[in-house]
Amino acid sequence: xxxxxxxxxxxxxxxxxxxxxxxxxxxxxxxxxxxxxxxxxxxxxxxxxxxxxxxxxxxxxxxxxxxxxxxxxxxxxxxxxxxxxxxxxxxxxxxxxxxxxxxxxxxxxxxxxxxxxxxxxxxxxxxxxxxxxxxxxxxxxxxxxxxxxxxxxxxxxxxxxxxxxxxxxxxxxxxxxxxxxxxxxxxxxxxxxxxxxxxxxxxxxxxxxxxxxxxxxxxxxxxxxxxxxxxxxxxxxxxxxxxxxxxxxxxxxxxxxxxxxxxxxxxxxxxxxxxxxxxxxxxxxxxxxxxxxxxxxxxxxxxxxxxxxxxxxxxxxxxxxxxxxxxxxxxxxxxxxxxxxxxxxxxxxxxxxxxxxxxxxxxxxxxxxxxxxxxxxxxxxxxxxxxxxxxxxxxxxxxxxxxxxxxxxxxxxxxxxxxxxxxxxxxxxxxxxxxxxxxxxxxxxxxxxxxxxxxxxxxxxxxxxxxxxxxxx
Amino acid sequence: xxxxxxxxxxxxxxxxxxxxxxxxxxxxxxxxxxxxxxxxxxxxxxxxxxxxxxxxxxxxxxxxxxxxxxxxxxxxxxxxxxxxxxxxxxxxxxxxxxxxxxxxxxxxxxxxxxxxxxxxxxxxxxxxxxxxxxxxxxxxxxxxxxxxxxxxxxxxxxxxxxxxxxxxxxxxxxxxxxxxxxxxxxxxxxxxxxxxxxxxxxxxxxxxxxxxxxxxxxxxxxxxxxxxxxxxxxxxxxxxxxxxxxxxxxxxxxxxxxxxxxxxxxxxxxxxxxxxxxxxxxxxxxxxxxxxxxxxxxxxxxxxxxxxxxxxxxxxxxxxxxxxxxxxxxxxxxxxxxxxxxxxxxxxxxxxxxxxxxxxxxxxxxxxxxxxxxxxxxxxxxxxxxxxxxxxxxxxxxxxxxxxxxxxxxxxxxxxxxxxxxxxxxxxxxxxxxxxxxxxxxxxxxxxxxxxxxxxxx
Numbered sequence: 063x064x065x066x067x068x069x070x071x072x073x074x075x076x077x078x079x080x081x082x083x084x085x086x087x088x089x090x091x092x093x094x095x096x097x098x099x100x101x102x103x104x105x106x107x108x109x110x111x112x113x114x115x116x117x118x119x120x121x122x123x124x125x126x127x128x129x130x131x132x133x134x135x136x137x138x139x140x141x142x143x144x145x146x147x148x149x150x151x152x153x154x155x156x157x158x159x160x161x162x163x164x165x166x167x168x169x170x171x172x173x174x175x176x177x178x179x180x181x182x183x184x185x186x187x188x189x190x191x192x193x194x195x196x197x198x199x200x201x202x203x204x205x206x207x208x209x210x211x212x213x214x215x216x217x218x219x220x221x222x223x224x225x226x227x228x229x230x231x232x233x234x235x236x237x238x239x240x241x242x243x244x245x246x247x248x249x250x251x252x253x254x255x256x257x258x259x260x261x262x263x264x265x266x267x268x269x270x271x272x273x274x275x276x277x278x279x280x281x282x283x284x285x286x287x288x289x290x291x292x293x294x295x296x297x298x299x300x301x302x303x304x305x306x307x308x309x310x311x312x313x314x315x316x317x318x319x320x321x322x323x324x325x326x327x328x329x330x331x332x333x334x335x336x337x338x339x340x341x342x343x344x345x346x347x348x349x350x351x352x353x354x355x356x357x358x359x360x361x362x363x364x365x366x367x368x369x370x371x372x373x374x375x376x377x378x379x380x381x382x383x384x385x386x387x388x389x390x391x392x393x394x395x396x397x398x399x400x401x402x403x404x405x406x407x408x409x410x411x412x413x414x415x416x417x418x419x420x421x422x423x424x425x426x427x428x429x430x431x432x433x434x435x436x437x438x439x440x441x442x443x444x445x446x447x448x449x450x451x452x453x454x455x456x457x458x459x460x461x462x463x464x465x466x467x468x469x470x471x472x473x474x475x476x477x478x479x480x481x482x483x484x485x486x487x488x489x490x491x492x493x494x495x496x497x498x499x500x501x502x503x504x505x506x507x508x509x510x511x512x513x514x515x516x517x518x519x520x521x522x523x524x525x526x527x528x529x530x531x532x533x534x535x
Numbered sequence: 536x537x538x539x540x541x542x543x544x545x546x547x548x549x550x551x552x553x554x555x556x557x558x559x560x561x562x563x564x565x566x567x568x569x570x571x572x573x574x575x576x577x578x579x580x581x582x583x584x585x586x587x588x589x590x591x592x593x594x595x596x597x598x599x600x601x602x603x604x605x606x607x608x609x610x611x612x613x614x615x616x617x618x619x620x621x622x623x624x625x626x627x628x629x630x631x632x633x634x635x636x637x638x639x640x641x642x643x644x645x646x647x648x649x650x651x652x653x654x655x656x657x658x659x660x661x662x663x664x665x666x667x668x669x670x671x672x673x674x675x676x677x678x679x680x681x682x683x684x685x686x687x688x689x690x691x692x693x694x695x696x697x698x699x700x701x702x703x704x705x706x707x708x709x710x711x712x713x714x715x716x717x718x719x720x721x722x723x724x725x726x727x728x729x730x731x732x733x734x735x736x737x738x739x740x741x742x743x744x745x746x747x748x749x750x751x752x753x754x755x756x757x758x759x760x761x762x763x764x765x766x767x768x769x770x771x772x773x774x775x776x777x778x779x780x781x782x783x784x785x786x787x788x789x790x791x792x793x794x795x796x797x798x799x800x801x802x803x804x805x806x807x808x809x810x811x812x813x814x815x816x817x818x819x820x821x822x823x824x825x826x827x828x829x830x831x832x833x834x835x836x837x838x839x840x841x842x843x844x845x846x847x848x849x850x851x852x853x854x855x856x857x858x859x860x861x862x863x864x865x866x867x868x869x870x871x872x873x874x875x876x877x878x879x880x881x882x883x884x885x886x887x888x889x890x891x892x893x894x895x896x897x898x899x900x901x902x903x904x905x906x907x908x909x910x911x912x913x914x915x916x917x918x919x920x921x922x923x924x925x926x927x928x929x930x931x932x933x934x935x936x937x938x939x940x941x942x943x944x945x946x947x948x949x950x951x952x953x954x955x956x957x958x959x960x961x962x963x964x965x966x967x968x969x970x971x972x973x974x975x976x977x978x979x980x981x982x983x984x985x986x987x988x989x990x991x992x993x
Contacts, residue, residue: 329953329970332953333955345963346965361966447895447961505786507784509811515777515893516796519783520782
């Protein structure tokens with residue numbers, strides 16, 4: 063079906079330039095369409111589910127998304143727009159569809175680490191056999207001129223089988239700060255976001271982008287609705303060395319201190335009468351963390367990590383310290399140089415692995431009552447402001463029409479006791495559900511925490527007789 | 536022939552219809568005429584804290600005169616925090632009023648018209664206990680500011696339970712639901728039966744629905760009004776319990792009592808050893824049965840009506856035994872704390888209430904709650920945020936709002952360049968450094984989004 067896609071493209075381009083009908087014109091059209099055909103064959107469709115966490119209540123909702131992807135390396139590296147991975151959303155169940163109709167091939171994909179200096183994401187296609195997919199070759203080092211016409215390739219909607227489509231646009235503005243940014247003169251549909259941009263010489267010079275990466279200034283541009291061109295030079299290094307894949311052991315564990323920090327700005331230094339050399343203020347400690355065990359205190363100022371000075375004066379400079387800790391190695395002993403009440407102090411800390419985050423939290427789906435619950439991880443505990451004495455499992459999903467749904471359960475409720483059985487862990491919850499199922503009571507009282515308060519729900523199961531499940535003769 | 540039968544039929548329908556309608560119409564007009572002279576169009580200038588600033592805004596509501604010397608009943612959400620209240624009487628005469636007292640838990644307020652007259656037309660208060668669904672009622676008031684408006688409908692339900700939504704609470708009453716049109720501005724106006732007696736105080740409506748309005752039953756409002764006139768406020772007892780209907784635990788109709796769903800920390804109930812899961816059977820011998828949610832307000836009220844600071848005997852069922860537990864009641868604190876604008880620092884803060892202390896998991900009532908920050912102000916520039924709780928200033932504990940105000944005044948006076956605030960934000964803590972030398976900047980649409988300003992976790 064890629065052929066049909068090419069025919070469609072050919073027709074569209076030809077229609078724009080030449081009257082159909084003459085053989086010479088058709089040949090000309092073929093010649094003109096060739097570069098677009100080559101590029102469009104590298105356009106693919108990304109489908110993925112996202113979990114969006116509401117930071118206010120920790121509730122999680124799901125969304126199915128389709129987006130344009132570009133095969134940028136023949137071994138199965140796909141690039142797409144940075145919207146795929148946002149701070150509060152986590153994509154999973156990623157599929158990559160390459161080609162159309164009989165050539166259509168669907169692969170599983172894995173999201174690689176998101177670069178922090180350009181707002182794109184990379185997906186690695188998982189396939190046992192080595193792949194040799196058609197891919198895009200970007201022209202690097204191309205400078206565009208104001209008013210220069212460009213062609214954008216996007217995909218159409220579901221009812222049109224996500225076939226490629228061309229848009230003719232122009233460079234509408236060139237901004238020089240925070241870096242050279244090309245703005246497209248007119249809006250493009252969502253299906254073109256992340257799509258290849260070709261210049262007048264039909265070189266693929268970049269992709270359609272929207273907001274910049276946080277490091278470059280964040281979502282400043284999207285508010286104005288102007289699409290941008292991310293020129294190839296911004297992301298070429300990631301095609302050469304895909305982000306996250308450069309690290310040696312794939313499952314290297316991040317080291318963790320367990321502190322929340324702020325930069326030591328000159329004003330803080332002045333207030334505390336400290337040298338204005340920067341540092342990292344410990345603003346909060348995670349309970350039961352290595353930092354707490356080592357005796358780190360709120361208000362301590364970290365000025366050195368092992369032999370490296372820590373000199374953060376701005377928020378973004380704190381990230382350097384974060385990386386230092388992360389890469390120091392789990393189980394290693396680190397020396398923290400501190401200022402405590404203005405006096406130098408040295409602390410030795412054994413770094414531990416970062417505790418499991420909500421993203422990796424264990425989950426249990428109970429099909430009988432219709433509750434899917436997950437364990438309360440350290441980050442969730444902090445996000446929901448739960449004290450250590452709140453021990454339970456948190457409801458992640460309630461199956462519509464289930465017994466739990468009828469009882470009024472909703473996402474975010476924390477189950478502390480199920481039918482008289484404490485549920486401090488996923489295992490205990492599973493056992494409680496199984497036990498209740500064996501006992502088959504007419505009512506199940508569930509003790510929960512809802513927001514800052516506790517309360518009860520009553521589930522009224524409709525147990526079926528043992529024989530009822532059997533098909534009728 | 537057929538045609539004449541049809542015509543005859545039509546006449547009969549018209550005749551009966553007209554007779555019935557005429558009777559209703561007379562009754563409606565009679566009822567309206569009895570209440571209307573006591574109707575008041577209320578225009579309070581309220582103190583509103585928004586965007587880190589204190590502002591005064593003019594709002595419009597309704598009310599009704601209940602005594603010949605000029606006591607007026609309206610809603611708390613109309614007259615609460617009002618500095619000046621201008622009232623327009625039914626004869627279009629304008630009279631100023633003072634706020635006598637308000638009660639956030641029932642949304643009732645009492646005003647006193649500033650006048651020496653003792654012959655003002657007062658409405659007659661009826662009773663809400665005899666109301667029936669289907670009964671004709673009138674709503675009078677100023678929908679969208681249109682004074683002296685009358686709308687007609689019926690009582691849809693007499694005991695609608697409405698749960699809490701933020702500051703919109705009604706723990707002590709169910710609601711009269713009516714389809715008589717109630718719009719913005721009707722708040723505080725009377726719901727009237729065909730005898731011309733006030734049976735409810737119109738207060739809420741369901742947004743996005745057609746004519747689903749709610750009135751506070753007059754029997755509840757009357758008690759509150761009497762207390763406000765006598766004491767200036769309503770005093771209630773507090774045990775620190777969150778109660779749930781029995782059907783939360785069992786559908787067995789033979790089981791009496793009410794479920795204790797939660798016990799507040801540092802409350803009389805906790806001190807006495809009451810626990811979630813206990814079933815409260817009675818208080819001082821008075822049964823506290825609440826099988827359904829609609830039964831809860833009456834139980835809550837029976838607790839609120841206990842003498843303050845005195846022992847009460849709570850009978851509970853725990854596991855298989857019944858126990859009598861003595862609890863010493865305390866006075867229930869207000870729903871919302873006082874609020875102050877700290878203009879030099881560009882933010883507003885309010886007192887901590889037990890609810891905030893509970894939600895923020897604070898160990899005590901020490902501190903103040905940031906209720907808003909002004910864009911471009913020193914507080915916002917230092918990344919102080921709405922919802923933050925200020926626990927310390929320059930390393931000194933902040934006991935309460937009054938103490939914070941004193942500390943603020945001293946620092947504004949001394950003009951010290953930097954002020955350090957210790958702030959609790961959710962489960963985390965943060966240092967905030969306010970600069971007193973910076974001028975308040977104009978709001979910058981993009982400037983604030985560039986700075987990260989978040990906490991970094993290592």
